Amino acid sequence: MHSIQANNYLVHFNVKGYEQLNLHLIENKYSNIFIIVDNNTNELCLPYFLPFLETDLTIEIIEFEAGEHNKNIETCVQIWNVLTELGADRKTLIINLGGGVVTDLGGFVASTFKRGIDFIHIPTTLLAMVDASVGGKNGVDLGNLKNQIGVINVPKMVLIDTQYLETVPQNEMRSGLAEMLKHGLIYDKLYWQQFLDLKSVDFADFDSLIYRSVEIKNEIVTQDPTEKNIRKSLNFGHTLGHAIESYFLENENKKTLLHGEAIAVGMILESYISWSNKLITQDDYKEIKSCLKSIYDTIIFDEKDIDPILDLLIHDKKNEYGSIQFALIEGIGKIKINQSVENELILKAFQDYKS
Structure with a gap:
């Protein structure tokens, strides 16, 4: 290579x-x-x-x-x-x-x-x-x-x-896979589609999938090294995902999540928000949710968990002037950055995730 x-x-x-x-x-x-x-x-x-x-x-x-x-x-x-x-x-x-x-x-x-x-x-x-x-x-x-x-x-x-x-243990491999899936969702629809049926993925040629993932991240970062613009697209799934990861990290009653496990939840939630904002179709959303839930265990959220998670959003590094900024997908393989999202819609995303 x-x-x-x-x-x-x-x-x-x-x-x-x-x-x-x-x-x-x-x-x-x-x-x-x-x-x-x-x-x-x-x-x-x-x-x-x-x-x-x-x-x-x-x-x-x-x-x-x-x-x-x-x-x-x-x-x-x-x-x-x-x-x-x-x-x-x-x-x-x-x-x-x-x-x-x-x-x-x-x-x-x-x-x-x-x-x-x-x-x-x-x-x-x-x-x-x-x-x-x-x-x-x-x-x-x-x-x-x-x-x-x-x-x-x-x-x-x-x-x-x-x-x-x-x-590397299998759970750590799945954690890394979440970032590869993200690269497809934000940048390369054909790359995303290779993972829709994991049973058909040629893991003997996994090097080429890793190579493409590195290419995608590098192409984005090269355009915007200091995250003033398009590099924010790499945060898809991470605004809510990082808040979830932080909450589970600090809560002694919760099992600590691997990074990719939290980001997988974040991508489902933020895909729901993308769909609700008419940026992707319902079929797109169902495809994303189905794929991610087939790979990652469903995380259990109690009612008392949601407010502390929302409170953690204010610390997200993309926030500007006190406003929480999301990177949402605009069709699979495309992204729309600097999107404000109301808490009410985030709550609906959590409710849908449970279903």
Whole structure:
């Protein structure tokens, strides 16, 4: 597969990626390398990765505990301290080897340490490959609020090796699949239609589906790197999805949802809103709802859950002047950004989701 040109960096795939990584090390004369991992990728992915690394530089491993609840400024402070204690400088390279939590947090750590040092993303989950590692967004959560603190700063390269997916549980694969489905809904109807019957999907050629998903995200981000316009389309399903994810994250009586599980709910709800606003047909909505519910378990919402979820919407990063802004689909494969939605319609969407 050909490398994909992004904004000031390349996304490489499989074996070619390691060749480009080693060439990059030679050309840039780094002082040392720090590899950031969580405890899962330290055990399952690092032993596979290290033999590909051809360098005499000192390599240090920084591990933190896996999980969204550790994607916070406290973890960053711990890593900044370790970097300082072990002699990281302006010519240090950070390699983030892991899923979306590792790439988001590791990119933020690198972007802020000594006002910014080079970093490379090597995503190891489907979600990180098709979404988190591409586009230059790096950051951490503020309490239960998703990605409230962060920067837009691109890596030196992204290296996608689908062999890492052999270490990923099925529920995590489904979580990543949600972002691929989103890419089809907002940008490419033919791509969306490939997933309508998962039994017919050729998973032997899953690399090509991942490649197309990365292409779609990159094409959008390249047009609008700092999310002033069309990049907002990538937030389809995320306005309500992030609020749901945050609510379930903070509520000890709820089972924490994976990112893609929450976004799948968000896409159903926001598709209902799109239909109610006559942006898609009823058949489109039924197709979307049926497809997503066939892949993801229905999440149970009690009446007392809805108001706190709505309260969390005010923290959505797309909001402007106190107004909640949605990205809604305008026909499958097209998007309409900066859409205001009344709470009454959101409540109807939740009611319909339950049916």
